[in-house]
Amino acid sequence: MKKLVLYCLAILFATNAIGQFYLRGEIKSDKNIPLQNVKIFVHSARALFQSGNYGSFGFTVSKPYDSLTFTLEGYETKSVYVKTSDWLSVVLKTSADFTSKRKQKLISVIKDYDQTSRYKWFTGDETYFQLVENDYVNTSKFPNTGFSLNINTASYSNVRRFLNTKSRVPPDAVRVEEMMNYFNLYYQEPPAGEVFQLRSHLASCPWNSQRQLLYLNINAKKLLLDKIPPGNFVFLVDVSGSMDDEKRLPLLKAGLQSLVKNLREQDKVSIVIYGGSVAVWLQPTSGKDKHTILTSIEELTAGGDTPGESAIRLAYKVAENSFIKGGNNRVILATDGDFNVGETSEKALDELITKQKQSGVFLTCLGVGMGNFKDSKLQTLAKKGNGNYAYLDDQMEAEKVLVKELTQTFYAVADDVYMNISFNPAMVKQYRLIGFDNKKDALADNDSDLEGGEIGSGNSTLAIFEIEPTDQNRFTTGTAVADDIAHLNLKYGLCNDTSTKNMNYAVKDDWVSFNELDKELRLATAISMFGLKLKQSKFFPDVDWTNILSIATPAVDRADYLQNEFITLVEKAQKIYPDKKKKKGK
Structure with a gap:
């Protein structure tokens, strides 16, 4: 009997020993970089494991030989048959498709042209992308250029915040095209049945008599309020400790409550919060039940760290679960951009949103706060999320963005919108696109692509080129033999449609003196001059503030209150940036 017991124990021990193989190894990229969070699927046990820090892994398996599959976003999936007692070294190759998706995106591009860069400028803990201004371009060598169109307005209200606190503005916070976009100037309804209307004007340049200004105006059709599609809105609200300030969470709460008061029964709202933890604060609720939504917003309080990455994932999941086919499906991120848990870099957030936007959900970013405001992160999120970006510096701005301009902010008529322009070398000797500056690191990437933007209902977008006319231009202006200045090609996609639309337009030589221009184009010029002077642009001469005011x-x-407020801002800037005294004889 004793022998039988010993025999059974020996069999049991042998069985357990056979069933316990410890599989260990490491995973690296084809560039010899350790890879963490690689998913490891064990086929025999149908179990899933992950690699840890430095790409290492170790776990028990029941067989001496097994099949494993390794997957990680951005890398090719790899399956291997291994001897489980051996140390395993795995190399994953970078996915060609993912490399293409991760190309840096440009706002403007001159074909075959190499642009320069400049040093970084920063203030406190706020972050801004390092921008490189567009240079003067020789038309005979580089006649073709392109630029992305969007309806971002954040730069103007952020600049206003600095000037109202009597502070100098970081040059990289000044984006001239966004400052002009803010006022929606020179709008004209497109013809019936058209998504866009293109217009152009040519005039003398007020700061250089030897140059001309070319104005390009793109108008988007208006969607009627009673005919806009139902909205599926997910409010993704930052309630972390950094939002505990009257100009942050309380301002956002008031703005979102104003938005809710204008919702319809067919619209629905969900709320996802992040601050210490991530949670669905309010399940999808009809716009008819305003009391429930308003109460949920009012009960929000600030505290904790900022797990922005996991919150974004959850918000998109909520939006997808309540997706309205043919509707306006949109995550509305309200934050100071100070993510400090999970993926926090602009590059990592770029990759996260690039993947999430495939769901057909748009993204609007509402920025608030000062001191640690992360403009660069919100820019990244909005651009990659098929969306737009506004900065709320006070309650009036919140009302403007979320109530008065509701359809412009949240209802897109087209996405991936960008314009190509081919200048006529016989009429234009040199040209420079004002604004639409590129990120320095995007210019450093030779594989960078031009990235289109989202255009909302009833938006007017302006672009201004400073051009040097040829002698033929000067001598034929106003005559029947005057040649075209350029040709435009507007490319765009309709929302929820994968096809690309094209619109062509010939830019005529319709030169007039600057004072003969429509007053809204003259105001747009003053706004661009204001931005260039704040930016301390090397391409802008030492024009006095009084010239801009004139x-x-x-x-x-x-x-118009906002237009009048602009005059006040110029006067405030004049005190913060006093004009240099000119030497006698100059």
């Missing part, structure tokens, strides 16, 4: 003052609409 153009802006007669051009503003006295009944």
Whole structure:
């Protein structure tokens, strides 16, 4: 009997020993970089494991030989048959498709042209992308250029915040095209049945008599309020400790509550919060039940760290679960951008949103705060998320973005919108696109692509080129033999449609003196001059603030509060940036 017991124990021990193989190894990229969080699927046990820090892994398996599959976003999936007692060294190759997706994206591009860069400028803990201004371009060598169109307005209200606190503005916070976009100037409804209308004007340049200004105006159709599609809105609200300030969470709460008051029964709202933890604060609720939504917003309080990455994933999941086919499916991220848990770099967030936007859900970013405001991160999120970006510096701005301009902010008529322009070398000797500056690291990437943007209902977008005319241009202006200045090609996609649409337009030589221009184009010029002076642009001469005011003052609409406020901002800037005293004889 004793022998029988010993025999059984020996068999049991042998069985357990056979069933316990410890499989160990490491995973690296084809560039010899350790890879963590690689998913490891064990086929025999149908179990899933992950690699840890430095790409290492170790776990028990029941067989001496087994099949494993390794997967990680951005790398080719790899399956191997291994002897489980051996040390395993795995190399994953970078996916060609993912490399293409991760190309840096440009706002403007001159074909075959190499641009320069400049040093970084920063303030406190706020972060801004290092921008490189567009240079003067020789038309005979580089006649073709392109630029992305969007309806971002964040730069203007952020600049206003600095000036209202009597502070100098970081040059990289000044994005001239966004400052002009802010006012929605020179809008004209497109013809019936058309998504866009293109217009152009040519005029003398107020700061250089030897140059001309070419104005390009792109108008988007208006969606009627009673015919806009139902909205599936997910409010993704940052309630972390950094939002505990009257200009942050309380301002956002008031703005979102104003938005809710304008929702319809067919619209629905969900709320996802992050601050210490991530949670669904409010399940999808009809716009008819305003009391429930408003109460949920009012009960939000700030505290904890900022796990932005996991919150974004959850918000997109909520949006997908309540997706409305043919509707306006949108995550509305409200934050100061200070992510400090999970993926936090602009590059990592770029990759995260690039993947999430495939769901057909748009993204709007609402930025608030100062001191640690992360403009660069919100720019990244909005651009990659098929969306737009606004900065809320006060309650009036929140009302403007979330109530008065509701359809412009949240209802897109087209996405992936960008324009190609081919200048006529016989008429244009040199040209420079004002604004639409590129990120320095995007210019350093030779594989960078031009990235289109989202255009909302009833938006007017302006672009201004400073051009040097040829002698033929000067001598034929106003005559029947005057040649075209350029040809435009507008490319765009309709929302929820994968096809690309094209619109062509010939830019005529319709030169007029600057003072003969429509007053809204003159105001747009003053705004661009204001931005260039704040930016301390090397391409802008030492124009006095009084010169800018002399153009802006007669051009503003006295009944428009925001236009009149612009005059006040120029006057404030004049005190913060006093004009240099000119030497005698100059």
